[in-house]
Amino acid sequence: xxxxxxxxxxxxxxxxxxxxxxxxxxxxxxxxxxxxxxxxxxxxxxxxxxxxxxxxxxxxxxxxxxxxxxxxxxxxxxxxxxxxxxxxxxxxxxxxxxxxxxxxxxxxxxxxxxxxxxxxxxxxxxxxxxxxxxxxxxxxxxxxxxxxxxxxxxxxxxxxxxxxxxxxxxxxxxxxxxxxxxxx
Amino acid sequence: xxxxxxxxxxxxxxxxxxxxxxxxxxxxxxxxxxxxxxxxxxxxxxxxxxxxxxxxxxxxxxxxxxxxxxxxxxxxxxxxxxxxxxxxxxxxxxxxxxxxxxxxxxxxxxxxxxxxxxxxxxxxxxxxxxxxxxxxxxxxxxxxxxxxxxxxxxxxxxxxxxxxxxxxxxxxxxxxxxxxxxxx
Numbered sequence: 001x002x003x004x005x006x007x008x009x010x011x012x013x014x015x016x017x018x019x020x021x022x023x024x025x026x027x028x029x030x031x032x033x034x035x036x037x038x039x040x041x042x043x044x045x046x047x048x049x050x051x052x053x054x055x056x057x058x059x060x061x062x063x064x065x066x067x068x069x070x071x072x073x074x075x076x077x078x079x080x081x082x083x084x085x086x087x088x089x090x091x092x093x094x095x096x097x098x099x100x101x102x103x104x105x106x107x108x109x110x111x112x113x114x115x116x117x118x119x120x121x122x123x124x125x126x127x128x129x130x131x132x133x134x135x136x137x138x139x140x141x142x143x144x145x146x147x148x149x150x151x152x153x154x155x156x157x158x159x160x161x162x163x164x165x166x167x168x169x170x171x172x173x174x175x176x177x178x179x180x181x182x183x184x
Numbered sequence: 185x186x187x188x189x190x191x192x193x194x195x196x197x198x199x200x201x202x203x204x205x206x207x208x209x210x211x212x213x214x215x216x217x218x219x220x221x222x223x224x225x226x227x228x229x230x231x232x233x234x235x236x237x238x239x240x241x242x243x244x245x246x247x248x249x250x251x252x253x254x255x256x257x258x259x260x261x262x263x264x265x266x267x268x269x270x271x272x273x274x275x276x277x278x279x280x281x282x283x284x285x286x287x288x289x290x291x292x293x294x295x296x297x298x299x300x301x302x303x304x305x306x307x308x309x310x311x312x313x314x315x316x317x318x319x320x321x322x323x324x325x326x327x328x329x330x331x332x333x334x335x336x337x338x339x340x341x342x343x344x345x346x347x348x349x350x351x352x353x354x355x356x357x358x359x360x361x362x363x364x365x366x367x368x
Binding site for chain 2: 118165
């Protein structure tokens with residue numbers, strides 16, 4: 001994959017951000033578990049078993065205890081993650097540096113896709129609220145998938161565009177509501 | 185491209201939405217014009233001349249007069265567009281059905297990517313504020329690019345993910361500001 005695609009190789013830096021968490025193993029070993037989540041996961045809803053097996057081979061699985069921070073706002077980090085089991089709170093700092101709780105997400109949800117693709121600092125903080133297992137996909141492994149399995153690569157990218165579109169529609173609609181209240 | 189990728193063939197319906205506008209011709213004929221926009225366009229910043237020539241071959245160019253509606257909120261429509269020259273106002277309906285002005289965009293900007301990928305109704309209304317030329321890419325042509333030019337297809341998709349991420353970060357940051365004001 002060429003450097004123009006803004007997906008450089010930053011694995012070591014990316015993995016450094018995960019060093020405080022327990023590494024369970026390669027995703028390939030848990031392809032069955034990931035496949036079991038298909039029914040619950042917006043992300044994998046249209047992926048075949050073979051797609052998931054290939055993708056799982058590029059992922060690593062980690063475990064976080066309740067209260068452990070998985071991603072910290074403004075940190076670097078070039079991976080996205082898929083929650084396999086457990087639950088994660090999402091916080092974002094307000095103007096006075098206080099943590100605002102944005103939402104809570106569970107198995108089948110993905111986090112961190114924006115930084116995986118655009119390399120910008122993390123937008124929010126993600127904290128496990130119970131023992132949580134998640135599969136990690138790094139930017140350079142995403143680039144390898146695009147090169148080695150272009151059809152699967154496109155499928156993942158189409159899914160990411162679709163998910164981001166959905167979040168952008170929701171967020172814009174909420175913003176519009178607040179803007180309107182401001183006009184009353 | 186397989187149907188699992190949620191990119192069905194809807195060209196006729198999509199083109200019906202453009203019938204009121206003047207069709208200028210195939211994008212291939214204006215590859216040079218599109219290439220000339222590279223410096224101004226966030227979308228094409230990392231595309232080679234060859235990439236743009238191939239992509240332009242899948243696009244059609246239309247012209248709208250000042251005041252003409254290009255995309256209408258809640259309509260169907262399976263294309264995205266790249267503004268070549270002119271300017272476009274973006275409106276979204278509020279709770280009382282009044283049109284709220286969201287922003288104004290010019291040459292090099294893209295519109296309608298969300299519906300091209302996810303097939304959901306248009307999120308906002310786009311009206312030309314001066315004579316405006318734009319290149320249109322339909323969903324089925326995007327699917328053909330992914331099949332016939334997988335490397336270019338991935339590059340476009342990575343760019344879409346990156347642009348949507350950027351908009352989502354901006355929109356979420358604005359929403360957070362409004363949420364905070366609500367807490368004062």
